[in-house]
Amino acid sequence: MVSDVKYNGSATVPTNAGTYVVTADFTPIDTVTYNSLSNAAAGSITINKAALTVTANNQTILAGSPDPIIFTFVYSGFVNSETATALATKPTCTVSGAHSAVGAYDIVCSGGVATNYTFSYVNAH
Numbered sequence: 001m002v003s004d005v006k007y008n009g010s011a012t013v014p015t016n017a018g019t020y021v022v023t024a025d026f027t028p029i030d031t032v033t034y035n036s037l038s039n040a041a042a043g044s045i046t047i048n049k050a051a052l053t054v055t056a057n058n059q060t061i062l063a064g065s066p067d068p069i070i071f072t073f074v075y076s077g078f079v080n081s082e083t084a085t086a087l088a089t090k091p092t093c094t095v096s097g098a099h100s101a102v103g104a105y106d107i108v109c110s111g112g113v114a115t116n117y118t119f120s121y122v123n124a125h
Contacts, residue, residue, distance in 0.1 A: 001027050007045070015080070017049040017116045052077040052117040056093045056107040056124035063102050067095060071107050073124075077117070089113035091121070 007013065007020040014020050022042040028034035057072045071093035075084060084090060091112035095105045104125040112119040 001029065003027065005042070006039070014045075014047060015116075017047045019044055019046045049114075049116055049118045050077060050079045051120060052112070052114070053120050053122060054091050054109045054112060055122040056109050058124045059107060061099075064100075067099060071095070071109075073109050079116075082116075086116065087112060087114045091119065093124075 002024050004011070004025040006023045009023075021044050023039045024037075024042045026037040026040055028036065053076045055074050055076070057074065059068055059071060061067065073091065073093050078086070089111060091109045093107050093109040095107055099105055107124040109121045109123070
């Protein structure tokens with residue numbers, strides 16, 4: 001019988017991305033023939049980061065108007081009922097340079113940091 005399973009020495013089942021060494025105690029049904037084991041190596045598990053997509057929202061301004069103070073975006077890909085509060089650093093979106101001429105300018109997002117997510121970014125105009 002397997003009991004007292006541990007992940008990197010903790011009985012708490014891990015939920016964060018990472019690799020965890022698994023150990024367990026084993027008590028055989030037939031203790032006369034077989035020995036019990038304590039903290040026996042039982043392999044490892046790896047929890048991979050989930051993919052999180054950050055998509056910039058398109059913006060429109062009139063010629064001669066200033067850029068918006070904040071460029072907005074949406075997330076897709078949160079797991080386990082998580083929200084943006086799970087992020088260590090939220091991404092931000094910007095445009096490069098001054099925009100005095102009429103035209104389309106890329107809105108580029110970057111900078112997101114999280115324990116359990118890898119980021120991909122979709123630009124807007």
